[in-house]
Structure formats: C-alpha cells, structure tokens
Amino acid sequence: KENVRxxxxxxxxxxxxxxxxxxxxxxxxxxxxxxxxxxxxxGGVVPEIxxxxxxxxxxxxxxxxxxxxxxxxxxxxxxxxxxxxGLVGALLNGVSYAKxxxxxxxxxxxxxxxxxxxxxxxxxxxxxxxxxxLCLVVSGGHTNIVKVEDxxxxxxxxxxxxxxxxxxxxxxxxxxxxxxxxxPHLQKLAEQGDPDAYHFPKSFRGEHHLDFSFSxxxxxVINLVHRMEQRGESFNPADVAASFQKTVVRTLMExxxxxxxxxxxxRIALAGGVSANAALRExxxxxxxxxxxxxxxxxxxxxxxxxxxxxxxxxxSPAAQLSLNADPSLPL
Ligand code: KG4
Ligand code: ZN
Numbered sequence: 070k071e072n073v074r075x076x077x078x079x080x081x082x083x084x085x086x087x088x089x090x091x092x093x094x095x096x097x098x099x100x101x102x103x104x105x106x107x108x109x110x111x112g113g114v115v116p117e118i119x120x121x122x123x124x125x126x127x128x129x130x131x132x133x134x135x136x137x138x139x140x141x142x143x144x145x146x147x148x149x150x151x152x153x154x155g156l157v158g159a160l161l162n163g164v165s166y167a168k169x170x171x172x173x174x175x176x177x178x179x180x181x182x183x184x185x186x187x188x189x190x191x192x193x194x195x196x197x198x199x200x201x202x203l204c205l206v207v208s209g210g211h212t213n214i215v216k217v218e219d220x221x222x223x224x225x226x227x228x229x230x231x232x233x234x235x236x237x238x239x240x241x242x243x244x245x246x247x248x249x250x251x252x253p254h255l256q257k258l259a260e261q262g263d264p265d266a267y268h269f270p271k272s273f274r275g276e277h278h279l280d281f282s283f284s285x286x287x288x289x290v291i292n293l294v295h296r297m298e299q300r301g302e303s304f305n306p307a308d309v310a311a312s313f314q315k316t317v318v319r320t321l322m323e324x325x326x327x328x329x330x331x332x333x334x335x336r337i338a339l340a341g342g343v344s345a346n347a348a349l350r351e352x353x354x355x356x357x358x359x360x361x362x363x364x365x366x367x368x369x370x371x372x373x374x375x376x377x378x379x380x381x382x383x384x385x386s387p388a389a390q391l392s393l394n395a396d397p398s399l400p401l
Contacts, residue, residue, distance in 0.1 A: 085103075123162035180393055214328045255313075270316075344363060
C-alpha cells in the first residue's frame with residue numbers, strides 16, 4: 070500500500086495523546102490533553118489521577134485526532150500504542166483502548182516502546198534523516214546515549230545510574246520554589262542568572278564508561294540552598310538555576326560527544342522532554358557534529374512520535390496480539 074496511515078495513542082505518563090501519522094513521517098494530526106495543571110497541585114504526577122484522566126479524555130482526544138486529520142476510522146490502516154516504559158496504570162488505559170479499537174475495526178495493532186517514540190520524533194522533524202546516528206534521550210524518566218544502527222536496532226552506550234536528567238531539573242526546581250514540572254520554569258529562571266556564580270561537581274569525570282549520575286549534583290544544590298537559607302544569606306535563585314543547568318548540560322554533552330568520537334559517528338540527535346531545553350540545544354551545537362533537534366512540540370510526550378516509530382516497526386515485525394499487556398519497564 071502506498072500511503073500507510075497510523076492512528077497512535079500515548080498515555081505513558083500525564084499526557085493523553087493521539088495522532089494520525091502517514092508513512093512514519095507526515096503528521097496529519099497531533100492532539101493532546103495535558104494533565105499538568107491537575108498534577109501541579111500535588112507537586113508531581115499522581116499515578117491514580119493520571120489513569121482516571123486518561124480514561125476520561127481518551128475518546129475525545131482520539132476523535133479530535135481523526136477529525137483534525139480529516140479521516141474516518143475506516144481510512145486508518147493500523148493502530149499504535151505505547152506499551153511502556155511508563156506508569157503501569159496510565160499505560161494500561163492506552164493499551165486497553167487501542168486493543169478494543171483494533172478488535173472492533175479489525176485492524177492491526179502495533180506496540181511501541183516510548184523511548185523509541187522519543188527517538189523517532191527526529192524522523193518527523195527531519196524527513197530526510199535515516200539511521201545510523203547517535204541519540205541522547207533525556208526525559209523525566211530516562212537519560213540514555215543510544216546508537217541507532219537501523220530502524221528498531223539500538224545499542225545502549227551510556228545511561229544514568231540514578232536520577233534522570235529531567236528528574237534532577239524537576240527536583241532542583243522544586244527546591245527553588247518553582248511549579249511542577251520544573252524543567253521549563255528552571256530554564257526561564259536560569260536565563261536571568263549567572264551560570265558561573267556557583268561551582269557544582271560533575272560526576273564520573275574521565276571514566277571509561279559513558280554513564281551519568283545526577284543525584285550527587287541534585288544533593289549539592291539542595292545542600293547549598295539550605296545552607297544559605299539557614300545562615301540567612303541572601304542569594305539569587307536565578308544564579309543557582311543557571312549554575313545547575315550549566316553543569317547538567319555540559320555533563321550530558323561531554324559524554325555524548327565522547328560516545329560519538331568513540332563510535333566514529335558524525336550525526337547526533339537529541340530526544341525527550343529535556344531536549345526542549347535551550348541551554349542543552351546550544352551546548353549540543355558546540356560539538357562540531359551534524360545536529361538534529363526535534364521541534365519543541367515533539368520533544369515532550371506526544372503521540373505523533375509513537376505513530377512514526379510504529380510505521381517502521383510495522384515494516385519489520387508482525388502486529389501485536391490482543392493479549393498485549395502494558396510493561397512499565399519495557400527495555401529499548
Ligand atoms: O519526555 P517527557 O515529556 O516525559 C517523560 O517521558 O518523562 O519529559 C518530561 C521531562 C520533565 O522532567 C520536564 O521537566 C523536562 O522533561 N523538561 C525540561 C524542559 N521541558 C521539559 N527540562 C529542562 N528544560 C526544558 N525546557
Ligand atoms: Zn517521554
């Protein structure tokens with residue numbers, strides 16, 4: 070078939086999302102109900118509340134995705150859904166909904182790995198991009214350097230041993246009194262600060278492996294802020310934010326550049342929520358590699374990236390069975 074249209078569903082965390090994507094690259098619609106305002110009240114995602122909202126909003130979001138794409142259920146060739154990793158209850162809503170649709174419409178169902186979805190956001194933004202390339206996947210739950218050898222073929226080169234980069238952003242933001250999710254707010258605050266005001270340690274410097282550790286950095290920032298508060302010292306939170314952000318983005322890109330050199334790869338892509346960060350994008354441009362940055366709306370969770378990943382998966386593997394289950398720790 071010439072044009073393959075996939076209706077994709079993503080519910081791994083706190084975004085209820087659906088999209089229609091043609092041939093893995095052309096986004097016909099990309100709709101989203103963000104639960105951010107609902108969870109902000111609690112300072113973080115409450116899994117049970119996330120599940121309930123997915124259940125409530127999914128039918129409307131799916132309908133909207135079809136309407137905006139200008140097509141009917143009958144004109145869809147396959148369904149795709151995020152199988153994991155993510156919050157199990159949240160995932161189950163999407164998986165059950167997609168299975169029911171696939172069964173009632175008698176169309177194939179494609180199970181997609183959320184991380185593979187993030188990587189595939191680059192295929193949407195750069196229609197000419199093909200593997201191989203190196204990808205730094207940085208989100209609220211993951212921090213990985215991945216060699217993309219081919220569609221569906223990934224070699225892990227480095228990962229965080231504790232906190233994900235986005236998690237570190239969110240925790241430091243919380244200490245500085247910023248709302249959830251902290252990443253984008255911290256970026257904004259950092260723009261008014263001096264990145265050289267404080268020196269924070271970078272972990273794992275000069276090691277042979279390319280892993281990350283962010284919990285030490287997070288603790289260093291928390292300790293500094295508490296110490297200054299206890300002593301009644303006045304300090305500029307923007308300076309703390311800028312110094313923290315500089316340390317994170319330098320650490321992320323140092324390892325990524327090193328991985329590219331070791332593997333003799335000339336092209337680097339970024340992916341995941343933290344790849345929306347302006348300082349990270351600037352730092353990534355300094356390496357002298359060909360650089361691929363997903364459009365901002367495809368960095369954070371969305372269903373278009375799932376529709377893209379599903380297309381390449383469909384070309385390579387058989388469709389999922391209706392016994393498909395969510396897998397909260399699905400490996401890439
Ligand atoms: O990919 P994503 O939407 O969800 C997960 O799969 O985790 O990533 C969300 C994470 C959050 O930690 C959020 O604070 C972070 O991405 N984030 C940012 C920015 N935008 C989102 N971190 C730093 N700067 C940003 N501009
Ligand atoms: Zn994500």
